[in-house]
Amino acid sequence: MGRVLLALFLIVPIIEIGLFVLLGDLIGFWWTMAGVVVTAVIGSLLLRWQGVAVLDRIRTDLARNSLPARPIMDGLMMAIAGALLLTPGFFTDTVGFALFVPAVRSAIFRFLRSRLEIVEFSRNGPEPSRRQFEGVDLDDGDWREGPDEGR
Numbered sequence: 001m002g003r004v005l006l007a008l009f010l011i012v013p014i015i016e017i018g019l020f021v022l023l024g025d026l027i028g029f030w031w032t033m034a035g036v037v038v039t040a041v042i043g044s045l046l047l048r049w050q051g052v053a054v055l056d057r058i059r060t061d062l063a064r065n066s067l068p069a070r071p072i073m074d075g076l077m078m079a080i081a082g083a084l085l086l087t088p089g090f091f092t093d094t095v096g097f098a099l100f101v102p103a104v105r106s107a108i109f110r111f112l113r114s115r116l117e118i119v120e121f122s123r124n125g126p127e128p129s130r131r132q133f134e135g136v137d138l139d140d141g142d143w144r145e146g147p148d149e150g151r
Contacts, residue, residue, distance in 0.1 A: 012091060043093070043097070054074050080099060082096070
C-alpha cells in the first residue's frame with residue numbers, strides 16, 4: 001500500500017504539470033486557469049446537489065431500520081470527488097467528475113463489497129447476521145482485542 005501511495009504522489013503531480021503545460025500551450029494561460037476555477041465551482045455545486053440526495057437516502061434507510069451502507073459509501077466517494085475537484089488540476093478533476101457518476105460509484109462499491117465481510121446486527125436478536133464475502137487478511141499488528149475479548 002505504501003508503494004502505491006508513493007507512486008500516486010509522484011505520478012499524479014507529473015501528469016498534472018504535463019496537462020497544465022499542454023493546455024496552456026494549446027489554449028493559453030488564462031483559459032487554462034479559468035478552466036481550473038470553473039471545474040472547482042461545478043464540482044462544489046455537484047457535491048452540494050448530490051450530497052443532499054445521499055443524506056436523504058441515508059435518512060430513509062435509517063427510518064426503515066435498514067443498514068445504509070450503499071448511501072454512506074456514495075457519500076464517502078462524493079466527498080473524495082469534491083476534494084479532488086477542489087485540487088487544482090485537470091487529471092484530478094477528471095477522476096473527481098468520474099466519482100460523481102452513479103455507475104462508477106456502483107462499480108467501486110461492488111469491487112469493495114466483494115473483498116469485505118459485511119456484518120449486520122439485528123435489533124431482534126443478540127447474534128449478528130453475517131453474509132460471507134472474501135475476508136480481509138490482517139497481520140498481528142493490524143488488530144486489537146475488544147473489551148469483551150481475551151478473558
